[in-house]
Each structure stands twice: as structure tokens, then as C-alpha cells.
Amino acid sequence: xxxxxxxxxxxxxxxxxxxxxxxxxxxxxxxxxxxxxxxxxxxxxxxxxxxxxxxxxxxxxxxxxxxxxxxxxxxxxxxxxxxxxxxxxxxxxxxxxxxxxxxxxxxxxxxxxxxxxxxxxxxxxxxxxxxxxxxxxxxxxxxxxxxxxxxxxxxxxxxxxxxxxxxxxxxxxxxxxxxxxxxxxxxxxxxxxxxxxxxxxxxxxxxxxxxxxxxxxxxxxxxxxxxxxxxxxxxxxxxxxxxxxxxxxxxxxxxxxxxxxxxxxxxxxxxxxxxxxxxxxxxxxxxxxxxxxxxxxxxxxxxxxxxxxxxxxxxxxxxxxxxxxxxxxxxxxxxxxxxxxxxxxxxxxxxxxxxxxxxxxxxxxxxxxxxxxxxxxxx
Amino acid sequence: xxxxxxxxxxxxxxxxxxxxxxxxxxxxxxxxxxxxxxxxxxxxxxxxxxxxxxxxxxxxxxxxxxxxxxxxxxxxxxxxxxxxxxxxxxxxxxxxxxxxxxxxxxxxxxxxxxxxxxxxxxxxxxxxxxxxxxxxxxxxxxxxxxxxxxxxxxxxxxxxxxxxxxxxxxxxxxxxxxxxxxxxxxxxxxxxxxxxxxxxxxxxxxxxxxxxxxxxxxxxxxxxxxxxxxxxxxxxxxxxxxxxxxxxxxxxxxxxxxxxxxxxxxxxxxxxxxxxxxxxxxxxxxxxxxxxxxxxxxxxxxx
Numbered sequence: 001x002x003x004x005x006x007x008x009x010x011x012x013x014x015x016x017x018x019x020x021x022x023x024x025x026x027x028x029x030x031x032x033x034x035x036x037x038x039x040x041x042x043x044x045x046x047x048x049x050x051x052x053x054x055x056x057x058x059x060x061x062x063x064x065x066x067x068x069x070x071x072x073x074x075x076x077x078x079x080x081x082x083x084x085x086x087x088x089x090x091x092x093x094x095x096x097x098x099x100x101x102x103x104x105x106x107x108x109x110x111x112x113x114x115x116x117x118x119x120x121x122x123x124x125x126x127x128x129x130x131x132x133x134x135x136x137x138x139x140x141x142x143x144x145x146x147x148x149x150x151x152x153x154x155x156x157x158x159x160x161x162x163x164x165x166x167x168x169x170x171x172x173x174x175x176x177x178x179x180x181x182x183x184x185x186x187x188x189x190x191x192x193x194x195x196x197x198x199x200x201x202x203x204x205x206x207x208x209x210x211x212x213x214x215x216x217x218x219x220x221x222x223x224x225x226x227x228x229x230x231x232x233x234x235x236x237x238x239x240x241x242x243x244x245x246x247x248x249x250x251x252x253x254x255x256x257x258x259x260x261x262x263x264x265x266x267x268x269x270x271x272x273x274x275x276x277x278x279x280x281x282x283x284x285x286x287x288x289x290x291x292x293x294x295x296x297x298x299x300x301x302x303x304x305x306x307x308x309x310x311x312x313x314x315x316x317x318x319x320x321x322x323x324x325x326x327x328x329x330x331x332x333x334x335x336x337x338x339x340x341x342x343x344x345x346x347x348x349x350x351x352x353x354x355x356x357x358x359x360x361x362x363x364x365x366x367x368x369x370x371x372x373x374x375x376x377x378x379x
Numbered sequence: 380x381x382x383x384x385x386x387x388x389x390x391x392x393x394x395x396x397x398x399x400x401x402x403x404x405x406x407x408x409x410x411x412x413x414x415x416x417x418x419x420x421x422x423x424x425x426x427x428x429x430x431x432x433x434x435x436x437x438x439x440x441x442x443x444x445x446x447x448x449x450x451x452x453x454x455x456x457x458x459x460x461x462x463x464x465x466x467x468x469x470x471x472x473x474x475x476x477x478x479x480x481x482x483x484x485x486x487x488x489x490x491x492x493x494x495x496x497x498x499x500x501x502x503x504x505x506x507x508x509x510x511x512x513x514x515x516x517x518x519x520x521x522x523x524x525x526x527x528x529x530x531x532x533x534x535x536x537x538x539x540x541x542x543x544x545x546x547x548x549x550x551x552x553x554x555x556x557x558x559x560x561x562x563x564x565x566x567x568x569x570x571x572x573x574x575x576x577x578x579x580x581x582x583x584x585x586x587x588x589x590x591x592x593x594x595x596x597x598x599x600x601x602x603x604x605x606x607x608x609x610x611x612x613x614x615x616x617x618x619x620x621x622x623x624x625x626x627x628x629x630x631x632x633x634x635x636x637x638x639x640x641x642x643x644x645x646x647x648x649x650x651x652x653x654x655x656x657x658x659x660x661x662x663x664x665x666x667x668x669x670x671x672x673x674x675x676x677x678x679x680x681x682x
Contacts, residue, residue, distance in 0.1 A: 096644035103426040121647075125425040199625075200645060238630045240547045253511045254546070363425060363647075370646035371444075377633045378448055 051138060051312040053083040056301035060085040063298075064306070065092060065109045067289070070162075072318035079309050085302040102127055106296035110303040116151040116288045119158045120361040128157040129293040135304035138311035141331035146288070151358055158290035159307050160328040162263075165286050165348065165356055166198075166207060167279040169246060169265035174256040182211035182280045185259055187230065192237045194256040196249050199241035201373035202366060203285065204231070206359050207259070210282045217360045221368065228372040232379045241377070250275060261287070263325045266345045279348040283355025288328070418653035428649055436654035445638065445655065449662070452634040455549070456617035459556040463564040463613050464606070466557070471568035472598075475575075486569070489562050497559060501626050504555055508545040508627075515542040548629040555623040560616065564609040571605020572598070607670055615663055635659060 062085040064076075072078075076087045090109075092098045095118045101107070102122070114122060122128050133139060136159065139147070146160040168179050174194070179185070185195055186208055198204055206216035208227040219227075239255050246260035247268040258265075265277040291310060293303045309315055316332025326346050327333050333341060340346060418437070420430040439445070474485045492500060507513050519540040526537035545551060575598065583593040599606070621636035635655065642652030 094644070096647075099426075099647075100644070121425045125427070127426065201641075202645070235630050240628075241630060243625060252509055254509055361425075363422070367646050367648050367651070370641055370648070374448070374633070374638055374641075375444055377631060378444060378451075379631070 051082065051309050051315065053079070053305050053309065055083070056085075056299075056305055058085075058299045058301050060302070061299065062087045062110045062302045062306055063108050064089045065098065065112045066090075067092065067113060070113065070289075070323055072315070072320075072322045075310070075315060075319055078315065078318070079306060082309070084305055084309060085299070087306065102294055106294045108298055109294055110297045110299050111306055112292050112294050113161060113289050114158075114292060116149070116286075116290065116358050117361040119290050119292060120151045121363075122292070122294075123152065123157045124361070127295050129295055129297060129300060130156050131159065131293065131307070132304060135301070136308045136311065138308045138313075141311050141313055141316065141329050143328055143330040143333075146328035149288075149358065151288075151360065152290070158292045159311060161289045161291050161310065162323070162325040163286060163288040163328055164261045164263045164326060165279060165353075166203065166259060166284050167262055167265070167277055167348075169250050169258045169260045169268065169275060169277050171250060171253070171256045172274050172276050178276070178278055179257060180278050180281050182207060182282055185257060186211050186234055189237050191257050193239050195238050195258070196240045196242045196246055196255040197238055197259040198246070199243055201369040202359065204373065205369045206285050210280075210284060210355075213282065216285050216357045217362070219365060224365075224368055224372050228376055231373075231376045235376060235379065262345050262348070263323075266324060266343065269345065277345040279352045279356075281352070281355075283352065283357070286356045286358045288358070414653045415657060417650050418657050420650045420653075422648065422650065425647065436651045437658070439651060440654040440658050445635075445658075448633065448635050448638055449658070452618055452636070453662075455553060455556070455634060456614050456620075459553055459560060459617045460564075460610055460614045462553070462557045463561050464610065467561055467564035467568055467609065468606075470561075471565050471572050474565075474569050475572040486566075489565050489569075492559075492562060497622060500559070501555060501623060504558060505546060505627060508551060508554075510542040510544070510546070512545070514545060518543060546627060549632050551627040551629070552624045552632045552634075555627045556617050556620055559620075559623065560613045563616065564613045567605050567608040567612060568602065571602040571608070575601050611667065611670060614666070618663070619659065 064087050066089055068091045071089065076089060080086055092101070095115050098112060098114055099118055099122065102109070102112070103125070106127075119128070133155075139155070139159065142160055146163070148154055149160075152158045168182075168185060170179055175191070179191075184190060185197060205219060205224060205227055208230060209216050209219050209223065212223070212227075214223065240249070242249055242258070244260075244264075246255075246258035247264040249255045250258045250260075250265075251268050251272055262277055262279070265275065269275045269277065291307045293300055293307075297303055310319065311329060313329070313331035313335060316327060316329040317335040320327045320329075320332055320336060320340070324340070324346070327336075416430050417428055419432050419434070420428045421433055421435070423429040470489070474482060474489075477485055505512075509515070519542070522537060522540040530536045579597055579601070580593055583597045584590070588596065618634075619636045620634060621640050624632045624634045624637055636659075639652050639655045639659070642648045642655060646652075
């Protein structure tokens with residue numbers, strides 16, 4: 001139980017440094033966890049991945065720039081134990097931070113973990129090295145639907161690490177019916193003052209597009225105007241625009257409905273039976289985090305070996321056990337227990353998934369979303 | 380022993396000053412100039428900015444939408460400063476007139492919050508003020524107590540307690556900002572009041588002025604420079620606050636710094652963000668300039 005609780009609190013920190021600091025601030029001890037990882041590291045060698053790592057001829061070091069608590073507890077030690085490089089992991093809290101840091105030049109990172117739209121943005125800005133698939137044979141472990149994606153055709157620059165989708169987290173005892181439509185959040189005063197939505201303008205506009213039956217990538221300027229008016233009308237019913245800490249607001253009872261990622265709500269559900277998650281019937285937006293090698297990486301061969309290792313079935317399973325996010329790694333998923341594989345929050349029904357789309361990076365629309373959202377918040 | 384004039388000792392002066400000046404130049408002026416240049420540019424790619432000399436960013440930044448947010452931020456910051464002054468002045472007075480041996484401890488108490496990161500303090504405040512937070516729990520307990528008392532004397536009990544909405548509105552933002560900025564107000568006020576010649580107060584009281592009259596005609600004018608320093612040092616960071624409105628604000632609590640932050644991060648529109656930042660900097664320059672002008676005038680007026 002203690003172990004589980006710790007894992008959970010760590011996962012809350014996935015998207016935001018603010019949250020993980022918040023967790024630390026309210027005094028949850030990480031001591032127990034440190035003890036676990038030490039113990040686990042002891043038998044790392046025998047339970048590590050099956051992938052063999054040949055010497056790359058490079059200095060056996062690697063700089064890994066990752067989200068907080070987004071790796072298996074022993075993965076880095078296992079990699080080293082299997083003959084890989086000594087991995088030095090540093091953390092970022094948002095894609096913006098990652099992008100801002102690399103835009104001025106690579107300070108020595110070998111592997112980074114941007115989300116799909118940032119893969120597109122960084123590839124467009126020539127900030128990523130094309131991957132050599134011959135050095136990543138474990139790519140075959142990836143489920144077919146993630147092997148070729150619109151944001152990175154033929155996986156030229158990125159390997160999928162996790163994916164997630166936005167939906168509605170809710171407190172079961174406080175809703176009349178399962179809120180299975182965006183209408184409940186976006187176009188109804190049924191739950192006035194008990195709703196929190198994301199403060200990310202792009203996501204908000206794209207999900208409104210879904211509610212209106214449009215593609216997340218098919219918005220026009222007129223649509224933006226229409227959605228802006230809808231948001232202004234709905235604003236009195238919102239309690240807050242949250243900074244991706246919706247699961248906390250839900251757990252603390254600040255709100256009863258929240259727009260949040262499935263992975264985050266899955267965790268809240270593990271802590272509180274009264275919490276549910278639904279992927280609205282109109283469909284939603286996919287996000288995916290990806291392993292990439294930034295331009296100027298000092299040790300590209302080690303980076304390839306490390307990415308290959310992370311895509312290993314056994315290593316992938318151990319990562320998934322810790323972070324509990326949906327994995328695109330079919331071989332790793334097959335090794336997971338049924339309560340993960342068959343969890344409808346982590347893996348929503350196929351017909352709903354078919355209605356979800358990846359958001360494309362759109363440099364023309366993004367400032368328009370922001371400006372319209374600024375107007376909404378100022379109104 | 381008068382201080383020696385630096386003009387007579389240029390070489391030692393230059394030796395001492397060049398380090399800090401170089402530091403200021405490299406780490407303040409150069410980056411600020413780059414941001415200033417960005418404000419005349421436009422995005423030419425996800426990571427490239429062309430400095431074209433365009434004024435479009437400023438044109439956009441002076442649209443009513445952004446000016447109104449500037450106005451609102453200024454109003455919030457002014458209110459925060461006023462509350463800090465009203466609360467901080469008596470505190471500073473109390474420390475000044477406290478027994479000598481207590482004073483260092485009282486000052487440490489004022490500075491104690493700085494030992495913890497702003498973010499942690501904000502989260503702590505949120506824990507306190509949430510719908511099910513400690514403040515509401517306390518109020519709820521008192522409410523139930525009152526209800527119980529009523530039933531004891533044979534009256535109808537009060538209706539069920541509904542939590543007070545303390546978080547996620549403008550009240551929370553003002554309260555959070557006051558909480559954070561109060562030490563900035565108390566410290567300059569204390570240093571001004573501490574230097575004040577206490578015999579002037581005694582003279583005023585001896586000559587028949589009441590306590591209030593002494594406060595407003597003797598203490599406040601003499602502490603004027605300290606008050607102005609406190610006001611500036613509170614107003615300017617409050618105007619640029621973004622963490623508190625982000626975390627504690629409601630749906631309409633955005634301040635100009637939140638808008639600027641979004642330009643640099645999510646919108647990836649650095650030129651526009653730079654223009655907004657520089658408008659804010661110009662506004663602050665004007666405030667500071669007005670203050671020093673005022674200072675000059677009162678000085679010449681006195682002579």
C-alpha cells in the first residue's frame with residue numbers, strides 16, 4: 001500500500017513541476033521510495049531487459065532530459081547493468097521549457113521526450129536528428145497504429161514512449177448521470193461553479209471543435225470566434241482554469257468535474273473510489289510523448305542504444321508498472337496484468353479511440369487561440 | 380570625517396566599480412537589449428525571430444484588450460500595496476518601539492517567509508483556503524457550535540454549513556499577493572521609522588498634539604521616503620506577479636504577467652511577449668520617474 005501510494009504521488013508530478021512541489025510541500029515523504037529503489041536496484045541485473053547492448057565506441061555516458069517521474073524505478077540502473085552507458089537524467093516540467101532550452105542550442109542532451117506537437121515543431125525547426133532505424137530493432141515491439149503517425153511520418157525523428165488522451169474526470173456521487181459529452185463542460189449550466197477546465201488555450205479550442213463535430217485540426221477563424229463566444233457564455237459556470245492539476249482539484253473536492261488527461265485521473269481513481277473518468281462520445285484529442293535525439297547530441301550512438309533499450313518488452317513493462325501511463329509498446333503491454341490492460345480509463349474503447357485525433361502543430365492558429373483565450377479570461 | 384570624493388581618486392574607484400558594471404552590462408543590459416530588439420521583430424519559424432523594425436507588436440500590445448488587462452493589473456497591484464501599507468505601518472511602528480532585545484527577533488519573524496520558496500508558500504495558502512481547507516473546517520466547526528448552542532436554548536438549529544468560497548477568485552489573488560509582499564513593505568518602513576528622532580514625537584505629545592495627530596503630522600511626513608520606497612518595492616513586483624493569479628485566481632483573475640508568460644511559452648510569440656514586457660517596463664519607469672520628480676520638487680520647495 002505504501003509502495004503504491006508513493007508511486008501514485010510521483011505520477012501526479014508527471015505534467016507539472018508545480019504539482020510535484022505541491023506534493024512535497026504537504027509533507028509526503030519520499031524516503032520510502034528511495035528505500036524501494038535501492039532495494040530494487042540490487043536485483044536489477046537479473047530482472048533487467050532482454051535487449052543486449054553492444055559497446056558503441058562512445059564514452060559510456062548519456063544525458064537524458066525527461067519529465068519528472070517518467071521512467072521505471074530501476075530502468076537506468078538496468079540499462080547500465082546490461083552494458084549500456086551511465087545515464088544522467090535531468091527533468092523538465094513542460095514542453096515549453098524543453099523547447100525554450102533547446103532553441104538556443106543543445107547544451108549536451110542526448111535523448112529528450114517531447115510531446116507530439118513539439119516533435120513536429122522541433123523537426124520543423126531542424127532541431128532533431130533523424131533516427132537510424134537499423135540501430136533500433138525493438139521498434140518492432142511498437143503497436144502498428146503508433147509505427148507511422150501523421151506528426152512524424154515513418155517515425156523519422158521520434159519513437160513513441162507513451163500516449164494519453166483528454167477526457168472528463170468526475171466525482172461519481174455528485175453527478176446525476178455519467179457526463180459522457182463535452183456539452184456538460186462546455187455548454188451547460190447543470191454543474192455551475194463545479195467545473196475546472198484546462199488553462200491551455202490550444203487544447204480548449206480543439207476540444208470545443210470536437211464538441212461542434214469538427215476536426216481538432218480543422219478550425220477556421222470564424223470557428224475561433226464562435227468558440228470564443230461560447231467560452232465567454234460558459235465562463236461563469238467554470239470555477240477555475242487549472243494548470244494541469246485537475247486531479248488534485250477533484251481529489252480535494254474543489255470541483256466535481258474536471259477536464260484532464262486519462263493517466264492523471266486513473267491515478268486519482270486509485271486513491272479515491274468515488275472518482276470516474278469518461279472519454280466523451282464526441283471524441284477527443286490524443287497526445288503522445290516521444291523519444292528523440294536533439295541536434296548536437298554528443299553521443300548519438302549511445303542515444304540510439306538507450307532508445308532501443310526503452311522499447312524493449314521487459315524494460316517497457318517495468319517503466320509502465322511505475323508510471324502507469326498507456327503504453328504504445330504492444331510487447332510490453334502483453335506482459336502487464338489484466339487490471340492494467342483492460343482498464344477502460346487507461347485504454348478506452350476502440351470505437352471512442354477512433355474518434356480521437358492528434359493535434360497538429362499550427363504556427364498560424366496558435367497565437368489566435370491565445371489571443372481569443374486572453375479575451376475570454378479578460379471578459 | 381567626510382567621505383572622500385570619488386573624483387579625486389578615479390583609479391581606485393574605477394577598479395572597484397568596473398566589476399559590478401561589467402556584471403550589470405553582461406547580465407542585465409545585454410539580455411534586456413536582446414529582448415528589446417525582439418519586440419521589433421516577427422517570428423520567421425518555430426525557433427527564429429527576424430528583427431525587422433516592425434511596430435506591429437506594439438500596435439497589438441496597445442489594443443484595448445491588453446490595455447484593459449494592464450489597467451486591471453495596476454488596480455490589483457495598487458490595492459495590494461495599499462493593504463500592505465495599512466497593515467505594514469503599524470507592524471513597523473510596533474517593531475520600532477519594541478524593547479531593544481526583541482527587535483532582531485521581530486525582524487527575523489518578518490523575514491522568515493523568505494526562507495521558503497514562494498511556490499511552497501502559495502501551496503500552503505491554498506491548503507488553508509480550499510473549500511475543504513483548514514479555514515473552512517474551522518468556520519464550519521464554529522457554525523456547528525453556534526447551531527448546537529441554539530438548540531441548547533431551545534431554538535431551531537442553523538441550516539447546514541456551506542463552505543465559503545475563499546479560493547479561485549480575485550479576493551484570493553489580492554490576499555495571496557498581500558501575504559507575499561508584506562515583508563517588502565515592512566522592512567523599508569521599519570528602516571525609515573528606526574532612524575526617526577523619537578524626541579520629535581515626545582515634543583509633539585508634550586506640546587499637546589494627540590497620538591493620531593502626532594502620527595499624521597509628525598511620523599508620516601518624516602517617514603515619507605520610507606513609505607515611498609515601500610510602496611515602490613511592493614507595487615512593482617505585485618504588478619509583475621504571475622504565480623499567485625495562476626494558482627489562486629479564478630476564471631477572470633489573469634494579470635498582465637500571465638499574458639506575457641503565455642506569449643513566451645505556449646503561444647511561442649516572443650516578439651509580442653517582448654513588446655508587452657517593455658510596455659510594463661516603460662510604465663514602471665514612468666512611476667519611478669514621477670516619484671523622483673516629486674521628491675525633487677518637495678526638496679526645492681523646502682528651500
